Amino acid sequence: MDSLFINSLLEDLKNPDETVRDEATRKIWRIWFQQKGVHGLEVIERSQKFIDSGKITEAEAVLTELVNDQPDFAEAWNRRAFLYYTNCEYRKSLADCQMVVKINPIHFGALHGMGLCFAAMGEYREAIRAFHRALEIQPYSQVNQKLILECTLRLN
Template identity: 75%
Template sequence: MDSLSISSLLEDLKNSDATVREQATKKIWRIWFQQKGIYGLEKIDHSQKLLDAGETTEAEEVLTRLINEQPDFAEAWNRRAFLYYSMGNYQKSLADCQMVVNLNPVHFGALHGMGLCYAALGKYVEAIQAFQRALAIQPYSLVNQKLILECTFRIS
Protein backbone atom coordinates (compact mmCIF):
# COMPACT_ATOMS: atom_id res chain seq x y z
CA MET A 1 0.00 0.00 0.00
CA ASP A 2 1.21 3.47 -0.82
CA SER A 3 1.21 5.07 2.63
CA LEU A 4 1.64 8.60 1.23
CA SER A 5 -1.43 8.15 -0.96
CA ILE A 6 -3.44 6.68 1.92
CA SER A 7 -2.38 9.53 4.23
CA SER A 8 -3.55 12.08 1.70
CA LEU A 9 -6.86 10.27 1.22
CA LEU A 10 -7.37 10.02 4.99
CA GLU A 11 -6.93 13.79 5.20
CA ASP A 12 -9.53 14.16 2.44
CA LEU A 13 -12.03 12.30 4.65
CA LYS A 14 -11.89 15.34 6.95
CA ASN A 15 -12.56 17.82 4.12
CA SER A 16 -15.70 19.97 4.41
CA ASP A 17 -16.52 19.22 0.74
CA ALA A 18 -18.74 16.12 0.53
CA THR A 19 -17.56 15.32 -3.01
CA VAL A 20 -13.93 15.25 -1.87
CA ARG A 21 -14.86 12.94 1.02
CA GLU A 22 -16.87 10.59 -1.21
CA GLN A 23 -14.07 10.31 -3.77
CA ALA A 24 -11.50 9.68 -1.03
CA THR A 25 -13.70 7.00 0.53
CA LYS A 26 -14.10 5.19 -2.80
CA LYS A 27 -10.36 5.34 -3.49
CA ILE A 28 -9.50 4.01 -0.03
CA TRP A 29 -11.90 1.08 -0.39
CA ARG A 30 -10.43 0.34 -3.84
CA ILE A 31 -6.89 0.30 -2.41
CA TRP A 32 -7.97 -1.98 0.42
CA PHE A 33 -9.79 -4.41 -1.87
CA GLN A 34 -6.89 -4.50 -4.32
CA GLN A 35 -4.19 -4.88 -1.65
CA LYS A 36 -3.41 -8.44 -2.78
CA GLY A 37 -3.95 -7.98 -6.48
CA ILE A 38 -6.40 -9.65 -8.80
CA TYR A 39 -6.33 -13.02 -7.00
CA GLY A 40 -7.50 -11.58 -3.68
CA LEU A 41 -10.07 -9.38 -5.39
CA GLU A 42 -11.49 -12.33 -7.35
CA LYS A 43 -11.79 -14.42 -4.17
CA ILE A 44 -13.60 -11.61 -2.35
CA ASP A 45 -15.93 -11.11 -5.33
CA HIS A 46 -16.61 -14.85 -5.45
CA SER A 47 -17.40 -14.95 -1.73
CA GLN A 48 -19.81 -12.00 -2.15
CA LYS A 49 -21.63 -13.78 -4.98
CA LEU A 50 -21.97 -16.85 -2.77
CA LEU A 51 -23.25 -14.72 0.10
CA ASP A 52 -25.75 -12.97 -2.20
CA ALA A 53 -26.98 -16.42 -3.28
CA GLY A 54 -27.46 -17.43 0.37
CA GLU A 55 -24.58 -19.89 0.28
CA THR A 56 -23.02 -18.67 3.52
CA THR A 57 -21.07 -21.84 4.33
CA GLU A 58 -19.38 -21.77 0.94
CA ALA A 59 -18.69 -18.03 1.23
CA GLU A 60 -17.12 -18.58 4.65
CA GLU A 61 -14.93 -21.38 3.23
CA VAL A 62 -13.68 -19.15 0.40
CA LEU A 63 -12.81 -16.33 2.80
CA THR A 64 -11.22 -18.63 5.39
CA ARG A 65 -9.06 -20.22 2.70
CA LEU A 66 -8.03 -16.74 1.48
CA ILE A 67 -7.19 -15.67 5.06
CA ASN A 68 -5.11 -18.83 5.56
CA GLU A 69 -3.24 -18.16 2.30
CA GLN A 70 -2.79 -14.42 2.92
CA PRO A 71 -3.21 -13.71 6.64
CA ASP A 72 -2.08 -10.09 6.21
CA PHE A 73 -4.93 -9.31 3.77
CA ALA A 74 -7.06 -7.07 5.99
CA GLU A 75 -9.98 -6.91 3.58
CA ALA A 76 -10.35 -10.70 3.55
CA TRP A 77 -10.75 -10.56 7.34
CA ASN A 78 -13.17 -7.64 6.98
CA ARG A 79 -15.34 -9.47 4.45
CA ARG A 80 -15.50 -12.52 6.71
CA ALA A 81 -16.39 -10.24 9.64
CA PHE A 82 -19.25 -8.85 7.53
CA LEU A 83 -20.35 -12.41 6.70
CA TYR A 84 -20.36 -13.39 10.39
CA TYR A 85 -22.25 -10.21 11.31
CA SER A 86 -24.88 -10.90 8.65
CA MET A 87 -25.28 -14.40 10.13
CA GLY A 88 -25.74 -12.97 13.64
CA ASN A 89 -22.43 -14.42 14.86
CA TYR A 90 -21.28 -11.22 16.56
CA GLN A 91 -18.42 -12.69 18.59
CA LYS A 92 -16.74 -14.17 15.51
CA SER A 93 -17.38 -10.94 13.61
CA LEU A 94 -15.79 -8.92 16.43
CA ALA A 95 -12.72 -11.16 16.43
CA ASP A 96 -12.27 -10.69 12.68
CA CYS A 97 -12.85 -6.91 12.95
CA GLN A 98 -10.12 -6.79 15.58
CA MET A 99 -7.75 -8.58 13.19
CA VAL A 100 -8.56 -6.01 10.51
CA VAL A 101 -7.79 -3.14 12.88
CA ASN A 102 -4.58 -4.86 14.00
CA LEU A 103 -3.50 -5.06 10.35
CA ASN A 104 -4.92 -1.68 9.32
CA PRO A 105 -5.57 0.68 12.27
CA VAL A 106 -7.38 3.23 10.07
CA HIS A 107 -9.94 0.76 8.70
CA PHE A 108 -13.06 2.77 9.45
CA GLY A 109 -15.24 -0.03 8.05
CA ALA A 110 -13.98 -2.54 10.60
CA LEU A 111 -14.30 -0.02 13.43
CA HIS A 112 -17.90 0.64 12.35
CA GLY A 113 -18.45 -3.14 12.24
CA MET A 114 -17.07 -3.51 15.76
CA GLY A 115 -19.53 -0.89 16.93
CA LEU A 116 -22.41 -2.71 15.26
CA CYS A 117 -21.38 -5.99 16.90
CA TYR A 118 -21.04 -4.45 20.35
CA ALA A 119 -24.43 -2.75 19.97
CA ALA A 120 -26.03 -6.04 18.89
CA LEU A 121 -24.55 -7.65 22.02
CA GLY A 122 -25.93 -4.86 24.21
CA LYS A 123 -22.43 -3.56 25.00
CA TYR A 124 -23.28 0.07 24.30
CA VAL A 125 -20.24 1.68 25.96
CA GLU A 126 -17.91 -0.43 23.81
CA ALA A 127 -20.06 0.28 20.75
CA ILE A 128 -19.80 4.03 21.35
CA GLN A 129 -16.01 3.73 21.70
CA ALA A 130 -15.75 1.85 18.38
CA PHE A 131 -18.00 4.35 16.58
CA GLN A 132 -15.95 7.22 18.04
CA ARG A 133 -12.74 5.62 16.74
CA ALA A 134 -14.34 5.38 13.30
CA LEU A 135 -15.49 9.00 13.57
CA ALA A 136 -11.95 10.13 14.36
CA ILE A 137 -11.05 8.86 10.87
CA GLN A 138 -14.29 9.86 9.12
CA PRO A 139 -15.63 12.81 11.15
CA TYR A 140 -18.50 13.53 8.75
CA SER A 141 -19.94 10.00 8.96
CA LEU A 142 -23.59 10.64 9.81
CA VAL A 143 -24.31 6.96 10.38
CA ASN A 144 -21.66 6.71 13.10
CA GLN A 145 -22.88 9.95 14.69
CA LYS A 146 -26.43 8.59 14.70
CA LEU A 147 -25.35 5.24 16.16
CA ILE A 148 -23.45 6.98 18.96
CA LEU A 149 -26.63 8.88 19.84
CA GLU A 150 -28.72 5.68 19.74
CA CYS A 151 -26.26 3.81 21.98
CA THR A 152 -26.06 6.75 24.38
CA PHE A 153 -29.86 6.77 24.59
CA ARG A 154 -29.89 3.04 25.40
CA ILE A 155 -27.41 3.54 28.25
CA SER A 156 -29.37 6.38 29.85
Protein backbone atom coordinates in the same frame (compact mmCIF):
# COMPACT_ATOMS: atom_id res chain seq x y z
CA MET B 1 0.81 1.11 -0.46
CA ASP B 2 2.05 4.64 -0.94
CA SER B 3 1.76 6.11 2.55
CA LEU B 4 1.84 9.71 1.26
CA PHE B 5 -1.12 8.97 -1.02
CA ILE B 6 -3.00 7.21 1.79
CA ASN B 7 -2.29 10.09 4.17
CA SER B 8 -3.59 12.52 1.57
CA LEU B 9 -6.79 10.48 1.21
CA LEU B 10 -7.17 10.33 5.00
CA GLU B 11 -6.94 14.13 5.11
CA ASP B 12 -9.57 14.29 2.36
CA LEU B 13 -11.94 12.33 4.62
CA LYS B 14 -11.87 15.37 6.93
CA ASN B 15 -12.65 17.84 4.14
CA PRO B 16 -15.90 19.81 4.55
CA ASP B 17 -16.69 19.12 0.86
CA GLU B 18 -18.80 15.96 0.62
CA THR B 19 -17.63 15.27 -2.96
CA VAL B 20 -13.98 15.25 -1.84
CA ARG B 21 -14.81 12.95 1.08
CA ASP B 22 -16.81 10.54 -1.09
CA GLU B 23 -14.03 10.30 -3.68
CA ALA B 24 -11.42 9.68 -0.97
CA THR B 25 -13.62 6.99 0.57
CA ARG B 26 -13.99 5.22 -2.78
CA LYS B 27 -10.25 5.34 -3.43
CA ILE B 28 -9.42 3.99 0.02
CA TRP B 29 -11.85 1.08 -0.36
CA ARG B 30 -10.37 0.32 -3.80
CA ILE B 31 -6.86 0.23 -2.31
CA TRP B 32 -8.00 -2.09 0.47
CA PHE B 33 -9.78 -4.48 -1.89
CA GLN B 34 -6.81 -4.56 -4.26
CA GLN B 35 -4.17 -4.95 -1.53
CA LYS B 36 -3.38 -8.52 -2.60
CA GLY B 37 -3.77 -8.04 -6.32
CA VAL B 38 -6.05 -9.85 -8.72
CA HIS B 39 -6.14 -13.16 -6.86
CA GLY B 40 -7.33 -11.68 -3.56
CA LEU B 41 -9.93 -9.56 -5.31
CA GLU B 42 -11.21 -12.55 -7.31
CA VAL B 43 -11.61 -14.64 -4.16
CA ILE B 44 -13.53 -11.84 -2.44
CA GLU B 45 -15.75 -11.48 -5.51
CA ARG B 46 -16.35 -15.25 -5.53
CA SER B 47 -17.34 -15.15 -1.87
CA GLN B 48 -19.78 -12.32 -2.63
CA LYS B 49 -21.39 -14.39 -5.39
CA PHE B 50 -21.89 -17.21 -2.88
CA ILE B 51 -23.44 -14.76 -0.42
CA ASP B 52 -25.72 -13.32 -3.09
CA SER B 53 -26.97 -16.80 -3.97
CA GLY B 54 -27.53 -17.76 -0.33
CA LYS B 55 -24.56 -20.14 -0.15
CA ILE B 56 -23.26 -18.85 3.18
CA THR B 57 -21.27 -21.97 4.10
CA GLU B 58 -19.40 -21.82 0.79
CA ALA B 59 -18.72 -18.10 1.20
CA GLU B 60 -17.35 -18.67 4.69
CA ALA B 61 -15.12 -21.51 3.44
CA VAL B 62 -13.70 -19.36 0.63
CA LEU B 63 -13.01 -16.42 2.96
CA THR B 64 -11.52 -18.67 5.66
CA GLU B 65 -9.17 -20.18 3.12
CA LEU B 66 -8.18 -16.68 1.99
CA VAL B 67 -7.43 -15.44 5.53
CA ASN B 68 -5.45 -18.62 6.18
CA ASP B 69 -3.46 -18.21 2.94
CA GLN B 70 -2.99 -14.44 3.31
CA PRO B 71 -3.38 -13.58 6.99
CA ASP B 72 -2.23 -9.99 6.41
CA PHE B 73 -5.03 -9.29 3.90
CA ALA B 74 -7.22 -7.04 6.03
CA GLU B 75 -10.11 -6.93 3.58
CA ALA B 76 -10.43 -10.73 3.57
CA TRP B 77 -10.92 -10.61 7.35
CA ASN B 78 -13.32 -7.69 6.95
CA ARG B 79 -15.47 -9.51 4.39
CA ARG B 80 -15.67 -12.55 6.66
CA ALA B 81 -16.56 -10.27 9.59
CA PHE B 82 -19.39 -8.86 7.49
CA LEU B 83 -20.58 -12.37 6.69
CA TYR B 84 -20.58 -13.34 10.36
CA TYR B 85 -22.38 -10.12 11.32
CA THR B 86 -25.15 -10.69 8.79
CA ASN B 87 -25.61 -14.17 10.29
CA CYS B 88 -25.84 -12.74 13.83
CA GLU B 89 -22.53 -14.34 14.82
CA TYR B 90 -21.42 -11.19 16.59
CA ARG B 91 -18.50 -12.58 18.62
CA LYS B 92 -16.94 -14.12 15.49
CA SER B 93 -17.55 -10.91 13.55
CA LEU B 94 -16.02 -8.83 16.32
CA ALA B 95 -12.92 -11.04 16.44
CA ASP B 96 -12.43 -10.63 12.69
CA CYS B 97 -13.00 -6.85 12.89
CA GLN B 98 -10.38 -6.65 15.63
CA MET B 99 -7.97 -8.54 13.39
CA VAL B 100 -8.64 -6.07 10.56
CA VAL B 101 -7.85 -3.14 12.84
CA LYS B 102 -4.70 -4.88 14.08
CA ILE B 103 -3.54 -5.21 10.45
CA ASN B 104 -4.90 -1.83 9.32
CA PRO B 105 -5.55 0.59 12.22
CA ILE B 106 -7.24 3.14 9.93
CA HIS B 107 -9.89 0.71 8.65
CA PHE B 108 -12.96 2.78 9.43
CA GLY B 109 -15.20 0.02 8.06
CA ALA B 110 -13.93 -2.50 10.59
CA LEU B 111 -14.17 0.04 13.42
CA HIS B 112 -17.78 0.67 12.39
CA GLY B 113 -18.32 -3.10 12.30
CA MET B 114 -16.89 -3.45 15.80
CA GLY B 115 -19.37 -0.85 16.98
CA LEU B 116 -22.24 -2.70 15.32
CA CYS B 117 -21.20 -5.97 16.96
CA PHE B 118 -20.88 -4.42 20.41
CA ALA B 119 -24.26 -2.71 20.00
CA ALA B 120 -25.90 -5.96 18.88
CA MET B 121 -24.54 -7.65 22.02
CA GLY B 122 -25.80 -4.83 24.25
CA GLU B 123 -22.29 -3.60 25.04
CA TYR B 124 -23.13 0.03 24.33
CA ARG B 125 -20.10 1.69 25.96
CA GLU B 126 -17.77 -0.42 23.83
CA ALA B 127 -19.90 0.32 20.77
CA ILE B 128 -19.65 4.05 21.42
CA ARG B 129 -15.85 3.77 21.74
CA ALA B 130 -15.62 1.93 18.41
CA PHE B 131 -17.87 4.44 16.62
CA HIS B 132 -15.79 7.29 18.07
CA ARG B 133 -12.61 5.66 16.77
CA ALA B 134 -14.21 5.44 13.34
CA LEU B 135 -15.20 9.11 13.58
CA GLU B 136 -11.58 10.08 14.27
CA ILE B 137 -10.84 8.83 10.76
CA GLN B 138 -14.13 9.83 9.10
CA PRO B 139 -15.42 12.75 11.18
CA TYR B 140 -18.35 13.51 8.88
CA SER B 141 -19.80 9.99 9.03
CA GLN B 142 -23.42 10.64 9.89
CA VAL B 143 -24.17 6.96 10.41
CA ASN B 144 -21.53 6.69 13.16
CA GLN B 145 -22.76 9.92 14.76
CA LYS B 146 -26.32 8.56 14.73
CA LEU B 147 -25.25 5.21 16.19
CA ILE B 148 -23.38 6.95 19.01
CA LEU B 149 -26.58 8.79 19.91
CA GLU B 150 -28.64 5.58 19.74
CA CYS B 151 -26.17 3.69 21.91
CA THR B 152 -25.98 6.59 24.39
CA LEU B 153 -29.77 6.49 24.77
CA ARG B 154 -29.59 2.78 25.57
CA LEU B 155 -27.09 3.19 28.41
CA ASN B 156 -28.58 2.55 31.84
